[in-house]
């Protein structure tokens with residue numbers, strides 16, 4: 331199978347991230363990262379909205395070790411659609427050192443779910459970001475959510491802040507633990523006191539099954555590195571909901587067009603948003619362990 335050519339305006343992941351100054355606690359999990367292909371082995375989906383660079387499992391595991399993480403949670407990226415083979419293969423290779431979050435349709439076979447569970451998949455992702463996917467009817471998501479309860483999988487949701495009001499009635503009815511990617515993508519130029527972010531904070535306050543990833547300052551920033559403008563948003567969430575937060579690199583950083591973050595610098599961002607050893611331990615170790623390695627406890 332031949333290689334699929336990446337989009338011309340795409341940036342490739344940082345070739346030589348620096349060694350972080352922040353020493354990650356033992357057992358730290360990079361709880362939001364992806365694998366792309368490599369496309370000769372795992373072709374990108376025909377319905378994809380972008381064609382990324384190849385960024386396979388070997389590179390991901392190299393980065394994990396280099397930065398000082400112990401484990402990964404690999405999240406299915408939209409460029410692979412509902413074909414979770416690259417994800418499952420990476421999880422199988424890593425064994426206990428990785429878990430996966432897959433994308434499936436309501437018509438997914440039970441045997442397929444069992445196979446994915448055995449590979450290490452522990453969640454499904456529902457994507458509402460219009461530039462990334464064609465819309466899926468909410469009824470289909472409800473059906474998927476019901477079907478994965480048998481496996482105790484959690485649900486990851488990805489949406490933009492402007493869509494929260496419309497999505498809220500659907501989100502609050504989802505069963506099990508629901509993890510919102512990147513704090514629901516706040517518009518950081520509006521400030522933490524803006525009603526949009528207050529709505530998100532309220533959503534978390536009123537629903538104890540809703541968690542979030544305090545991730546992607548490089549995506550949310552308007553000011554650029556070192557992402558000072560995103561810090562107050564992450565701090566607000568970590569300070570209030572320390573038992574329901576996760577952190578991840580987002581390597582290999584899909585759709586970054588203006589700049590590519592240095593993954594070492596991203597790790598050094600962690601102590602700015604989780605300011606005590608207790609918060610850091612929860613964010614990086616015990617929260618992801620509880621959610622994705624539940625059988626250990």
Ligand code: 0GY
Pocket residue numbers: 406407408409462488511549580583584585
């Ligand atoms: C992320 C963010 C993005 C892409 C995807 O699945 C994806 O394609 O998640 C994005 O473009 O904002 O979390 O990786």
